[in-house]
Amino acid sequence: MARSAKEPDPRQEVAYLQGDGAAAGTLSGLHARLLLLPPYRILVTVLKRLGVSGRNAVIAIPYLWLLAFFLAPFLIVLKISLAEVVVAQPPYTPLFVFVEDGFIAIQASLENYLFLLEDSLYWKSYLSSLRIALVSTVLTLLIGFPIAYGMARAPKRWRFALLMMVILPFWTSFLIRVYAWIGILKKEGLLNLALTQLGLISEPLTILNTDIAVYIGIVYSYLPFMVLPLYANLEKMDLSLLEAAADLGCRPIKAFWVITVPLSLPGIIAGSFLVFIPAMGEFVIPDLLGGSQTLMIGKTLWSEFFNNRDWPLSSAVAVILLLVLVVPIMLFQRMQEKTAKAEG
Amino acid sequence: MKSRNREIDMNRKSFLASAVAAAALALPLGPLAAQEKVVNVFNWSDYIDESILEDFEKKTGIRVVYDVFDSNEVLETKLLAGGTGYDVVVPSGTFLARQIQAGVFQQLDADKLPNLANMWGVVTDRTAKYDPGNAYSINYMWGTTGIGYNEEKILERMPDAPVDSWRMLFDPEVASKFADCGIHVLDAPTEMIPAALNYIGEDPDSQDPEVIRKAEAALSAVRPYIQKFHNSEYINALANGDICMAVGWSGDVLQARDRADEADNGVTIKYVAPNEGALMWFDQMAIPSDARNVEEAHTFLNYIMSPEVMAKASNYVYYANGNEASQQFLEEDVIDDPAIYPTPDALATLYTTTPYAPKVQRVVTRLWTKVKSGQ
Numbered sequence: 001m002a003r004s005a006k007e008p009d010p011r012q013e014v015a016y017l018q019g020d021g022a023a024a025g026t027l028s029g030l031h032a033r034l035l036l037l038p039p040y041r042i043l044v045t046v047l048k049r050l051g052v053s054g055r056n057a058v059i060a061i062p063y064l065w066l067l068a069f070f071l072a073p074f075l076i077v078l079k080i081s082l083a084e085v086v087v088a089q090p091p092y093t094p095l096f097v098f099v100e101d102g103f104i105a106i107q108a109s110l111e112n113y114l115f116l117l118e119d120s121l122y123w124k125s126y127l128s129s130l131r132i133a134l135v136s137t138v139l140t141l142l143i144g145f146p147i148a149y150g151m152a153r154a155p156k157r158w159r160f161a162l163l164m165m166v167i168l169p170f171w172t173s174f175l176i177r178v179y180a181w182i183g184i185l186k187k188e189g190l191l192n193l194a195l196t197q198l199g200l201i202s203e204p205l206t207i208l209n210t211d212i213a214v215y216i217g218i219v220y221s222y223l224p225f226m227v228l229p230l231y232a233n234l235e236k237m238d239l240s241l242l243e244a245a246a247d248l249g250c251r252p253i254k255a256f257w258v259i260t261v262p263l264s265l266p267g268i269i270a271g272s273f274l275v276f277i278p279a280m281g282e283f284v285i286p287d288l289l290g291g292s293q294t295l296m297i298g299k300t301l302w303s304e305f306f307n308n309r310d311w312p313l314s315s316a317v318a319v320i321l322l323l324v325l326v327v328p329i330m331l332f333q334r335m336q337e338k339t340a341k342a343e344g
Numbered sequence: 345m346k347s348r349n350r351e352i353d354m355n356r357k358s359f360l361a362s363a364v365a366a367a368a369l370a371l372p373l374g375p376l377a378a379q380e381k382v383v384n385v386f387n388w389s390d391y392i393d394e395s396i397l398e399d400f401e402k403k404t405g406i407r408v409v410y411d412v413f414d415s416n417e418v419l420e421t422k423l424l425a426g427g428t429g430y431d432v433v434v435p436s437g438t439f440l441a442r443q444i445q446a447g448v449f450q451q452l453d454a455d456k457l458p459n460l461a462n463m464w465g466v467v468t469d470r471t472a473k474y475d476p477g478n479a480y481s482i483n484y485m486w487g488t489t490g491i492g493y494n495e496e497k498i499l500e501r502m503p504d505a506p507v508d509s510w511r512m513l514f515d516p517e518v519a520s521k522f523a524d525c526g527i528h529v530l531d532a533p534t535e536m537i538p539a540a541l542n543y544i545g546e547d548p549d550s551q552d553p554e555v556i557r558k559a560e561a562a563l564s565a566v567r568p569y570i571q572k573f574h575n576s577e578y579i580n581a582l583a584n585g586d587i588c589m590a591v592g593w594s595g596d597v598l599q600a601r602d603r604a605d606e607a608d609n610g611v612t613i614k615y616v617a618p619n620e621g622a623l624m625w626f627d628q629m630a631i632p633s634d635a636r637n638v639e640e641a642h643t644f645l646n647y648i649m650s651p652e653v654m655a656k657a658s659n660y661v662y663y664a665n666g667n668e669a670s671q672q673f674l675e676e677d678v679i680d681d682p683a684i685y686p687t688p689d690a691l692a693t694l695y696t697t698t699p700y701a702p703k704v705q706r707v708v709t710r711l712w713t714k715v716k717s718g719q
Binding site for chain 2: 085087088089090091119121186187188209291292293294295300303304305306307308309310
């Protein structure tokens with residue numbers, strides 16, 4: 001419905017008006033009925049006095065949401081990251097200190113951030129997380145695309161069942177699913193047992209507690225996040241474009257690369273970000289499946305917080321992690337807006 | 345751990361109990377419900393015979409809300425954040441010392457703890473290092489950090505293996521022989537660095553960063569042969585025969601030994617506190633300063649210090665306790681097992697450690713990450 005005003009499509013305009021009018025009708029009806037109730041009436045009067053109209057209130061909700069569940073926690077973490085460690089409860093110095101005569105002193109230091117630069121462990125962890133997240137995203141795409149493609153091109157009556165097959169494993173706890181991989185990948189596990197029985201290997205493979213196990217865990221856990229946006233995109237695709245290409249003498253493989261892939265780009269980008277962003281900060285998978293040489297920022301943060309009891313330094317690690325992630329998130333947002341406009 | 349069935353029975357019973365409790369809460373009992381006495385206990389996992397809690401409830405009418413954790417770090421983070429809602433918690437000695445300093449605990453009221461007379465000087469002398477005068481805590485269990493190994497797998501690879509020495513881990517020539525069948529090591533720098541220092545002849549309790557750094561070479565030399573650093577996985581891994589050796593806590597290794605016996609899977613697990621010396625650690629019960637049921641917490645601590653109760657707990661979890669009067673009630677396979685109650689000679693080789701200062705702690709953790717990640 002985000003069609004720009006320049007090129008109005010009369011059909012859609014009518015639908016838009018009708019849809020909106022109907023909704024507004026029920027809403028104003030509800031409003032009128034609720035006005036009979038004193039608490040609601042008082043609330044409306046107070047809000048009006050304060051200059052809050054219904055329109056503003058609706059716009060304010062997402063901002064309030066962001067403020068309460070993102071900005072406020074972030075500011076708390078930021079505050080702790082500027083403090084210093086002390087043996088106390090809580091184990092860091094307060095930001096504001098009351099000194100005599102009612103003055104308030106602010107103690108803040110950037111020492112923690114400087115320490116992050118000094119010690120190679122931290123940027124190595126960031127880089128290693130980045131590498132693992134990128135490789136996993138590419139692997140997920142390589143596996144997810146054929147799955148999504150197959151689902152989108154399957155006969156219509158199968159699609160629901162196929163979709164359920166992707167979604168159903170979600171009904172089991174993430175933790176249990178990752179834990180189950182230990183049973184599969186360990187030396188005496190199902191995989192090694194199967195491969196030895198089949199005579200493919202004579203010595204059991206060491207997969208558990210290596211980076212390979214981490215990749216397997218991440219790709220497995222995040223595959224649905226790649227498949228679902230891709231499927232939604234591929235299913236919408238206009239197949240007559242492929243027919244036209246075939247009529248003009250384009251081979252199917254070339255048509256796939258020239259038409260299907262570029263058209264599915266929004267799905268590829270959405271899926272990639274949905275995999276990349278959480279994989280970057282992943283903690284559970286490297287902890288359960290990875291070995292001790294697997295360096296990831298989530299684990300580094302954990303040990304800083306729990307083993308060192310250094311809340312300020314771990315908060316600084318978290319703030320930097322957020323900044324590192326904000327860039328791809330913004331890019332993602334930009335991309336989404338663009339495609340929304342292009343499609344509208 | 346002695347019988348799986350017993351555990352399942354217990355779970356069913358406690359489930360029923362909580363169902364009944366929930367039903368009782370749903371009824372408008374008014375003042376009666378408000379007066380119900382409760383004590384909230386936060387202890388290590390697999391660390392008590394649950395019938396002790398039931399007996400306590402029957403005897404005192406105080407309901408026990410029992411919750412478990414599996415690492416000192418998790419407990420400490422909760423305590424430092426405050427408002428845990430727990431009335432009794434069980435940190436280990438070095439952690440307790442720092443937590444006392446942070447003002448997390450309240451002093452015990454000795455008048456309410458007549459069973460303090462049952463405690464064992466051998467233990468209380470040592471715990472006074474963490475808690476001067478034992479003013480804030482009582483000992484629950486103690487143990488050593490040593491080596492658990494799979495006898496068949498070790499002897500098959502090295503018939504003359506030095507099984508009662510730290511050379512099993514710290515001598516690259518010996519450790520390399522076991523790399524293929526798996527070595528696990530505790531992910532606890534405050535225990536492994538002292539062990540390494542002790543092996544190379546330094547003071548295991550050193551607070552000097554220069555000395556502590558020397559542990560790195562000893563640990564890094566055998567790092568390639570270590571499969572995993574973890575605090576609890578080795579119990580199952582040893583019992584199932586997945587690994588051939590682990591540096592672990594005495595009672596946990598003995599639990600692995602019993603699980604292997606029960607499974608009758610041809611795995612024999614042995615535990616040794618190596619003769620060069622091993623860390624002796626203590627798990628202490630203490631009352632947080634913001635506990636709401638202080639009276640009930642004292643009643644609970646006093647009950648735990650009854651000789652029969654403490655003996656029952658040790659008989660169940662295979663850890664030694666700090667209660668001298670309980671020793672006459674211990675089963676023979678507990679009191680006579682030198683892996684649980686070391687002989688006086690072995691006791692003399694055990695060492696204790698003190699907590700690191702924050703700046704030293706950072707050196708320790710950094711060194712540990714370096715060893716573990718090979719970075």
